[in-house]
Amino acid sequence: MRIVRLANFVTESSGGLRTALRELGTGYAAAGHDPVLVVPGRRDGDEETGQGRVITLASPAVPGMGGYRVILDRPRLARLLRELRPDRLEISDRTTLRWTGAWARRYGVRTVMVSHESLDGLLRLLPGGHRRLADRLNARTAGAHDQLVCTTSWAAAEFHRIGARNVVQVPLGVDLEHFRPDRYDPLLRAEHAGKDELLLLHCGRLSPEKRPERSLAALTELRARGVPAVLVVVGDGPRRAGLAAAAARRGDPVRFLRYVGDRDRLAGLLASADVVLAPGPVETFGLAALEALASGTPVVASAESALPEVVGTAGLAASGEGPAYADAVLELASRAAELRRAAARQQAERFPWSASVAGFLTAHDLGVDVPAATSGGR
Incomplete structure (x- = not known):
């Protein structure tokens, strides 16, 4: 079956x-299907990859969002879909691409909408009450597609609240072969922390909804308590310059690495940290946190998000701002290193990508003859 996947x-x-997108596409191909991914980019492109065919449509960047691009040319995308003749359509954007559900119904194509974000949660960040608006928009989304896939019960709650009956829960996965505790690198760790310092890692996009300032506030609180902690921030986004300036004013030891494209180096950083911070309040799953667990590093996550559901007892949930995160960091750091690292890895092993691929194919009403492990790259 040709599974055309759309993402903005x-x-x-x-x-x-x-x-x-990469891991699911690789899994679909390994299961004998024909995955095609359509994404926005700086310029047009069309290439065959390990995850199947990847088509890039030149699209504008969204102002103030640090490089995010969106396919806005509906006629062009509709023409491309007609050319591709999908057997299944998988959509990873509930806003600007929701219209493709109606297109698919006109052509008798089964659709799966993947809820990678919580509309309820995003609207909650704005002043005023927005639950009715979220319910109305979510009802339209549920009605426009054959199946909705949510990655956690937290993410599915906003659809269950409105009585949507076409919701299935399928967790995402983690590359257990690449992210491993034995990636611990004493030389890499020494680049960022002294022998007796506590190495904290924040890995994620530096945008307002991710609340990266909580990680910096946790560091400030720890140092105020006399804890020799340092923070490494992996990621970029519109908040980076302001966060860096604030850390410099306070004299806090924060190193901003921007985006780390070298997956081996990223795996080494995750395995060499003492604690990873994931403070975003509207995360519906948290792949970076799961990669940390696979690397043997416990996670402090926002209690407002879905991450406590993913992290389990291998980490802690923090309610509030910096002091709460500092408390959780100290509690995790007080646990024996061997025990906390083993617990983190054990939790991550519950989430192989092969299970995710099988769950998504079931949502597509397709066979689930999936190899035990899937991993690939563009």
Whole structure:
């Protein structure tokens, strides 16, 4: 079957969504299907990759969002879809691409909408009450597609609240072969922290909804308590310059690495940190946090998000701002290193990509003869 997959709000360096698209496409191909991914980019492109055919449509960047691009040319995309003649359509954008559900119904194509974000959660960040608006928009989304895929029960809650009956829960996965505790690198760790310092890592996009300032506030609180902690920030986004300036004013030891494209180096950083911070309040899954767990590093996550559901007892949930995160960091750091690293890895092993691929193919009403492990690159 030809599974055409559409995604907006991706960049050349976007993390979680690009990773999920790559791994799912690779799994679909390994299961004998014909995956085609359509994404926005700086210029047009068309190439065959390990995840199947990848078509890039030249699209404008969204102002103030740090490089996110969106396919806005509906007639062009509709023409491309007619040319591709999909058997299944998988959509990874609930806003600007929702119209493709109606297109698919006109042509008798089964659709799966993947809820990578929580509309309920995003609207909650704005002043005022927006639950009715979220419910109305979510009802339209549910009605426009054959199947909705949510990655956690937290993400599915906003659809269950409105009585949507076409919702299935399928967790994402993690590359257990690449992200491993034995990636611990004492030389890499020494680049960022002294022998007796606590190495914290924030890995994620530096945008307002991710609340990266909480990670910096946790560091400030720890140092105020006399804890010799340092913070490495992996990721980029519109908040980076302001965060760097604030850290410099306070004299806090924060190193901003921007986007780390070398997956081996990223795996080494995750395995060499003492604690990873994931403070975003509207995360629906948290791939970076799961990669940390696979690397043997516990995670402090926002109690407002879906991450406590993913992290389990291998980490802690923090409610509030910097002091709460500092408390959680100290509690995790007090656990024996061997025990906390083993617990993190054990939790991550519950989420192989092969299970995710099988779940998504089931949502597509397709066979699920999936190899035990899938991993690939563009």
